[in-house]
Amino acid sequence: MANLKDGIYHGSGSGxxxxxxxxxxVKDNQIKAVHVDDQNETEGISxxxxxxxxxLIVAKQSYNIDAVTGATISFQAVEKAVKDALLKAGDPSGxxxxxxxxxxxxxxxxxxxxxxxDKIHFEKETEVLIIGAGAxxxxxxxxxxxxxxxxxxxxxxxxxxxxxxxxxxxxxxAGGGTSxxxxxxxxxxxxxxxxxxxxxxxxxxxxxxxxxxxEHGAEDYEWLANxxxxxxxxxxxxxxxxxxxxxxxxxxxxxxxxxxxxxxLSKPLFKRAxxxxxxFIFNITAESLITNQNNQVIGVHTNKGNYRAQSVIVATAGxxxxxxxxxxxxxxxxxxxxxGSIRQMGDGIRMGAxxxxxxxxxxxxxxxxxxxQSGDNVCIGPxxxxxxxxxxxxxxxxxxxFREDMYFEFASKKIASLDQGFVWLLFDEGMANEMPTAFxxxxxxxxxxxxxxxxxxxxxxxxxALAEQIGLDSTVLxxxxxxxxxxxxxxxxxxxxxxxxxxxxxxxxYAAKLAPSTPDMAGGLSxxxxxxxxxxxxxxxxxxxxxxxxTGGWRGMTYPGCGMGITNAIVFGRIAGVSAANxxxxxxxxxxxASQHD
Numbered sequence: 001m002a003n004l005k006d007g008i009y010h011g012s013g014s015g016x017x018x019x020x021x022x023x024x025x026v027k028d029n030q031i032k033a034v035h036v037d038d039q040n041e042t043e044g045i046s047x048x049x050x051x052x053x054x055x056l057i058v059a060k061q062s063y064n065i066d067a068v069t070g071a072t073i074s075f076q077a078v079e080k081a082v083k084d085a086l087l088k089a090g091d092p093s094g095x096x097x098x099x100x101x102x103x104x105x106x107x108x109x110x111x112x113x114x115x116x117x118d119k120i121h122f123e124k125e126t127e128v129l130i131i132g133a134g135a136x137x138x139x140x141x142x143x144x145x146x147x148x149x150x151x152x153x154x155x156x157x158x159x160x161x162x163x164x165x166x167x168x169x170x171x172x173x174a175g176g177g178t179s180x181x182x183x184x185x186x187x188x189x190x191x192x193x194x195x196x197x198x199x200x201x202x203x204x205x206x207x208x209x210x211x212x213x214x215e216h217g218a219e220d221y222e223w224l225a226n227x228x229x230x231x232x233x234x235x236x237x238x239x240x241x242x243x244x245x246x247x248x249x250x251x252x253x254x255x256x257x258x259x260x261x262x263x264x265l266s267k268p269l270f271k272r273a274x275x276x277x278x279x280f281i282f283n284i285t286a287e288s289l290i291t292n293q294n295n296q297v298i299g300v301h302t303n304k305g306n307y308r309a310q311s312v313i314v315a316t317a318g319x320x321x322x323x324x325x326x327x328x329x330x331x332x333x334x335x336x337x338x339x340g341s342i343r344q345m346g347d348g349i350r351m352g353a354x355x356x357x358x359x360x361x362x363x364x365x366x367x368x369x370x371x372x373q374s375g376d377n378v379c380i381g382p383x384x385x386x387x388x389x390x391x392x393x394x395x396x397x398x399x400x401x402f403r404e405d406m407y408f409e410f411a412s413k414k415i416a417s418l419d420q421g422f423v424w425l426l427f428d429e430g431m432a433n434e435m436p437t438a439f440x441x442x443x444x445x446x447x448x449x450x451x452x453x454x455x456x457x458x459x460x461x462x463x464x465a466l467a468e469q470i471g472l473d474s475t476v477l478x479x480x481x482x483x484x485x486x487x488x489x490x491x492x493x494x495x496x497x498x499x500x501x502x503x504x505x506x507x508x509x510y511a512a513k514l515a516p517s518t519p520d521m522a523g524g525l526s527x528x529x530x531x532x533x534x535x536x537x538x539x540x541x542x543x544x545x546x547x548x549x550x551t552g553g554w555r556g557m558t559y560p561g562c563g564m565g566i567t568n569a570i571v572f573g574r575i576a577g578v579s580a581a582n583x584x585x586x587x588x589x590x591x592x593x594a595s596q597h598d
Contacts (some may be wrong), residue, residue: 002029004089010037011088013080014450017041020077022054023329024085034082041076046074048159053078056101059115063092065378066100072342073450074376112288112301113355120290122299122308125150126279127584128577129300129309131286131348134163134178134341135566136548136573137271137315142228143577145276149584152279152309154286154302154394160270162262164317164340164519164549164565168262171238171563172230172570175253176218180235188251190214196248200240201556206360208529209554209572216571221255231258239561240407254562265566286316287326289351289544296542297355311543311580314533315573316333318521318549319346320365329523332412335421336515337379338343339371344520348550352525356535357544360552362523367559368412371517372425372439374451379517380439381408382425387438389430390503392484393423393514398467398476400484403498409558412516424470424517426481428505430461448510458511466509481505519565523552531576545580547572 004026012019017040025033031038034054041050053075056065063082086092128144130137133155144151160166175181194214201210224230232255241250253312257264272371274280288304290299299308311448319325320338338344347450353359371379384391385405396419404411415423430437432448444451451457460466463481467474487494493502525533525546532540536559555564 001213002094003091004029004086005394007089009085009088011081011083011085013077013084014445014453015039015041015077016046016073016445016450018446020050020074020081022078022081022085024082024089026086026089029363031061031082031086034058034078036078041074041077048161049075050078052158054242057082060099062095062097062099064096064098066098071218076375077450103576110301112290114291114293114295116293117298117308119308119537123305124152125308126150127309128152128311128313128580129307130154130313130315130319131300132163132315132548132550133270133280134315134317135165135265135269135569136550137313138266138273138577139388139570139573140313140315140545140547140577140580141273141278142269142276143574144581145273145278147578147581148195149581150279151277152281152307153273154284154300154307155280155282156285158282159162160266160280162341162343163266164262164344165269165569166262166266167339167341168260168265168519168566169260169562170257170264171254171418171566172221172224172232172265173239173253173561173563173567174217174221174255175251176214176413178218178221178235180221180232180255181252184235185251186235187249190218192216192248192251193253196244197560199244199247199558200558200560202558203556204361204364205556206553207526209568210556212529212575213554213567213571213580217567217572218566220570220574223574224265228272230265232256233258233260236562240409240558241561243407262566273412286347286351289355291355294542295355297544309543311545313531313576314348314352314525314544314546314550315548315569315576315578316348316550317341317344317346317367318524319349320344320518320520322346330365330521332421332516333365333518333521335416336371336513336517337373338520339369339379339381339517340519344549348546349524352533352544352546352550355541357541358526358534358536358538360523360526362494362521362552364522364552364555365518366522366555366565368409369517369519370408370412370415370514372457372512372514374444374456374512375454380444380515382439382512382514384425385500387427387431387501387503388503389427389434390484390505391425391431391501392480393425394472394477394480395423396420396472398472399480400495402495403493405498405500415514416516422513424472425514426466426505427510427514429508429510430503430506432510451512456512459508461508463509466511470511520549522549522555522565524550524551527551527572529575530579532579533571543583545576547576
């Protein structure tokens with residue numbers, strides 16, 4: 001039971017961009033109000049978290065809440081600041097009760113298949129119903145509205161800012177000669193791009209999906225730039241192009257937004273969909289697809305009632321946050337953490353499978369990447385191949401096992417093969433001082449202050465002390481570091497032939513657990529060229545469409561390069577919107593403007 005003195009108390013907690021400061025009003029041993037006084041978190045991405053955290057802490061009377069807000073680190077910074085303030089007020093016992101709001105619980109165990117629609121109560125009816133407000137869902141909403149159809153988009157989170165697109169680095173991957181490629185003097189063609197995708201796919205990709213992406217990828221880039229209003233800055237070559245030059249002429253295809261963040265994609269897409277009249281309903285969880293007696297999809301059951309539609313588009317996330325699904329389909333990724341949206345629980349895939357949808361490539365990640373856990377439910381990707389200061393990877397035996405400067409797709413598989421499926425990433429103050437640029441989104445805090453404070457990254461003045469923190473043999477680890485430093489003096493990695501970043505370690509030293517990770521999985525519902533969901537006999541399921549991370553087959557054995565997951569979502573999202581609109585024939589009121597419901 002809390003024993004607090006009434007008053008207003010101030011506290012602070014480390015966020016991603018420094019200290020988050022709050023004032024907390026306490027009365028009668030309760031938290032009466034929380035106000036964020038000062039913060040430097042990323043505008044847009046953190047806005048919702050900084051608003052929701054104080055509200056939830058007061059409502060739940062706890063500063064220990066797991067919630068989906070779109071910026072986990074910023075949310076947790078508010079919680080730490082509130083705890084700091086309450087400790088100044090006295091004993092906050094009981095106000096630290098663990099509350100998990102992340103997992104949506106179904107309200108009932110009813111079967112929503114093969115029902116008589118005349119016997120079901122529907123909250124609303126529309127022509128096109130979309131589940132998910134990410135890249136695929138927003139692209140679909142825009143396309144369906146441009147076809148004149150009434151559209152409702154259901155989103156689990158409290159805003160559109162939680163999607164993988166928002167959390168991404170802000171790339172869209174397109175070849176074939178986009179206007180930006182031409183402006184930079186980059187020579188490319190659809191045939192050349194197709195050859196490259198075939199080379200990295202190695203036959204594991206769905207050829208129909210590959211051809212559709214090649215056919216529409218450049219066209220959809222122009223659509224994003226000119227119709228939607230996305231501002232692109234430059235095209236970069238961030239893939240496996242050089243290794244595949246035998247099959248295709250290397251060309252830069254990763255188009256980067258001016259914001260250098262997925263926010264530069266998600267905001268204009270949402271604003272465009274909203275302006276066109278899409279009705280968004282936030283804080284709602286889709287739980288089951290509703291089918292009639294002929295197994296035709298007629299709507300969606302949610303935690304807030306049933307919604308009827310002539311066409312339903314599933315545009316939810318994959319399952320990289322669902323440990324049980326990972327253990328079944330992709331056990332390598334069950335070791336670490338996903339660095340994508342916290343809501344990647346495979347909901348859309350599960351709902352589709354329940355009515356007989358065919359699943360494809362469930363073992364395949366969007367990218368065989370590597371990540372380090374930097375907070376509760378937060379993982380970041382170290383861009384090691386771009387580092388210019390010392391770093392090495394060691395296994396549980398405190399020894400190096402391979403060169404670290406390989407393409408991340410290969411590195412992920414190598415790490416997965418080691419004892420316990422992870423390595424320790426060792427580096428020194430040189431890289432810590434270059435943060436957050438040394439890590440991909442979501443960015444690390446300056447000088448890794450928060451990560452070290454929270455215990456996810458380890459820091460020590462000596463190798464022996466660092467070894468004790470991470471449970472390695474200090475003698476072996478010292479020998480490994482000494483060998484590396486001696487090789488650096490010789491200008492040659494005599495163990496594995498690494499060529500990049502041959503620099504010696506200096507104290508203090510840092511360590512972070514590095515494991516296979518991915519922004520999301522790339523397996524899911526099987527679709528055709530029209531984005532229709534297929535059953536196990538490859539027949540379209542009536543009125544059901546899907547796009548984005550909910551679908552499988554769009555990528556092959558090796559990830560093509562930065563932004564390809566977004567490209568797949570945009571291309572098939574637009575197609576799904578058109579297909580769903582064409583399928584919806586019954587007229588309902590499509591004249592109302594955009595609205596949002598909480």
